[in-house]
Amino acid sequence: MATNHIVDARAIHKHFGTLHVLKGVDLKVDERELVFIIGPSGSGKSTLLRCLNRLEEPSSGSIVVDGIDMLDAKTDINHARRRIGMVFQSFNLYPHMTALGNVTLALRKVAGKGRAEAEALGRVALERVGLADRAEHTPGQLSGGQQQRVAIARSIALEPRVMLFDEPTSALDPELVGSVLEVMRGLRESGMTMIVVSHEMGFARNAADRVVFMDDGLIVEQGPPAAIFENPTHERTRAFIGQIQRH
Amino acid sequence: MSGWDKFVETFFNAKVMWKYLPDILSGMVVTIELALLIVVTGLGAGLALALLRSLAIRPLNWLIIFVVDLFRSLPPLVIIVLMYFGLPYAGPAPSGFVSTWLSLAFVLMAFSEEIFWAGITSIPKGQWEASRSTGLSFGQTLFNVVLPQAFRLTIPPLTNRTIAITKGTALGTVVAVTEILGQASSAMSNSYNPSPLMMGAAAYIVLFLPVVVAARWIETKFAWKR
Ligand SMILES: Nc1ncnc2c1ncn2[C@@H]1O[C@H](COP(=O)(O)OP(=O)(O)O)[C@@H](O)[C@H]1O
Ligand SMILES: [Mg+2]
Numbered sequence: 001m002a003t004n005h006i007v008d009a010r011a012i013h014k015h016f017g018t019l020h021v022l023k024g025v026d027l028k029v030d031e032r033e034l035v036f037i038i039g040p041s042g043s044g045k046s047t048l049l050r051c052l053n054r055l056e057e058p059s060s061g062s063i064v065v066d067g068i069d070m071l072d073a074k075t076d077i078n079h080a081r082r083r084i085g086m087v088f089q090s091f092n093l094y095p096h097m098t099a100l101g102n103v104t105l106a107l108r109k110v111a112g113k114g115r116a117e118a119e120a121l122g123r124v125a126l127e128r129v130g131l132a133d134r135a136e137h138t139p140g141q142l143s144g145g146q147q148q149r150v151a152i153a154r155s156i157a158l159e160p161r162v163m164l165f166d167e168p169t170s171a172l173d174p175e176l177v178g179s180v181l182e183v184m185r186g187l188r189e190s191g192m193t194m195i196v197v198s199h200e201m202g203f204a205r206n207a208a209d210r211v212v213f214m215d216d217g218l219i220v221e222q223g224p225p226a227a228i229f230e231n232p233t234h235e236r237t238r239a240f241i242g243q244i245q246r247h
Numbered sequence: 248m249s250g251w252d253k254f255v256e257t258f259f260n261a262k263v264m265w266k267y268l269p270d271i272l273s274g275m276v277v278t279i280e281l282a283l284l285i286v287v288t289g290l291g292a293g294l295a296l297a298l299l300r301s302l303a304i305r306p307l308n309w310l311i312i313f314v315v316d317l318f319r320s321l322p323p324l325v326i327i328v329l330m331y332f333g334l335p336y337a338g339p340a341p342s343g344f345v346s347t348w349l350s351l352a353f354v355l356m357a358f359s360e361e362i363f364w365a366g367i368t369s370i371p372k373g374q375w376e377a378s379r380s381t382g383l384s385f386g387q388t389l390f391n392v393v394l395p396q397a398f399r400l401t402i403p404p405l406t407n408r409t410i411a412i413t414k415g416t417a418l419g420t421v422v423a424v425t426e427i428l429g430q431a432s433s434a435m436s437n438s439y440n441p442s443p444l445m446m447g448a449a450a451y452i453v454l455f456l457p458v459v460v461a462a463r464w465i466e467t468k469f470a471w472k473r
Contacts (some may be wrong), residue, residue, distance in 0.1 A: 055376055082382035092377035096395050106381035106392060
């Protein structure tokens with residue numbers, strides 16, 4: 001399928017039983033673009049992200065990421081996922097491994113690196129998130145902010161072509177949010193393509209290329225941050241933005 | 248003769264003990280052999296069933312659950328007796344030793360399958376998702392991420408269950424297995440004296456107390472902070 005977008009999702013529908021969660025979502029993302037997704041809780045933001053790397057199986061539609069048809073039965077999904085990093089609200093670090101162990105697991109098991117090479121690459125990734133000195137710590141010995149940065153390192157170590165963030169700072173104490181956003185800003189400056197679901201409007205304003213507003217399983221409107229935040233055209237967008245800005 | 252002397256004479260009779268010590272020792276050897284066989288095969292089969300169950304193949308899982316529930320509800324003694332006295336009518340005639348081994352291994356398999364399975368399912372979905380999202384396969388995730396965490400959770404219930412079931416080797420006496428209790432009770436009836444039973448009790452303590460202590464040590468060693 002020819003496409004010049006690094007992510008090209010078309011007409012994505014997702015049903016959970018009788019619940020129609022995604023109702024025909026189109027999302028195209030350019031290389032090096034940072035797309036920011038906002039919307040009320042339950043509008044389908046997480047489900048959309050999870051469809052992109054097929055953690056969730058879409059009911060219908062097509063998804064092409066970096067030229068790979070994600071929904072083709074012939075696609076080696078494990079190979080394709082290496083190229084799509086994902087960062088979760090709850091970090092999901094492996095508690096029985098050190099930070100370095102977390103970062104090197106997929107390097108060894110999926111990318112096929114030897115232990116020494118994996119550890120060298122893992123240390124570079126930890127360095128990039130500012131945690132070179134925490135390599136031997138287990139998740140239980142790290143703060144929430146540090147855990148999330150290790151989770152980011154776990155993804156970037158695999159040199160993904162695109163990174164998905166699902167509310168990466170929502171589980172963090174306010175004083176720890178900054179360090180994670182800092183790392184994300186650095187990633188963006190290095191040219192990483194990113195799709196970010198978050199409520200951090202300040203970050204969206206100065207880092208996002210495009211803000212997408214979702215409601216009830218559909219993209220209602222999208223555009224540059226200033227346009228969406230200052231001049232939303234849809235009533236639902238206006239209501240949502242008014243609501244979160246009051247907080 | 249004072250009451251105390253009479254008590255010692257009866258329950259800790261040196262002459263009787265010395266005479267039957269070799270029997271008790273050979274009983275210990277049999278018990279150790281049985282216990283090791285039960286633990287290795289029972290836990291191995293239990294883990295294998297739990298892994299099969301994680302593949303989520305419906306009819307297979309129903310079968311696993313049926314077998315597991317069956318062996319969890321039958322008293323071990325009944326299984327041993329059925330196997331030893333009943334199975335020969337259907338063809339194979341296992342010895343008392345084999346009947347006891349297989350019966351208790353099945354029971355341990357059933358209980359440990361449930362414990363392993365509970366451990367596997369208690370690992371948060373996010374662990375699977377994080378691992379799969381980095382490209383690890385189902386099997387790689389199971390073996391590298393889920394099982395190492397599940398094992399730590401299963402160690403306390405698993406050691407308790409394993410100890411309880413291996414103590415069931417004493418049931419082998421009813422099918423003429425010459426393990427500790429069998430040796431002790433035949434020595435008791437031959438000598439008209441309960442001292443061999445005391446030796447038997449001592450033998451169980453010598454065998455199982457270190458295991459219980461080791462289990463406690465393993466539990467603390469494998470606990471980790473989340
Ligand atoms: N695995 C699931 N099974 C059933 N319903 C689900 C599942 N995952 C999400 N949902 C439902 O889908 C809807 C959208 O959820 P989600 O994508 O998490 O929304 P958001 O991330 O925007 O808050 C919600 O109503 C949620 O309850
Ligand atoms: Mg969500």
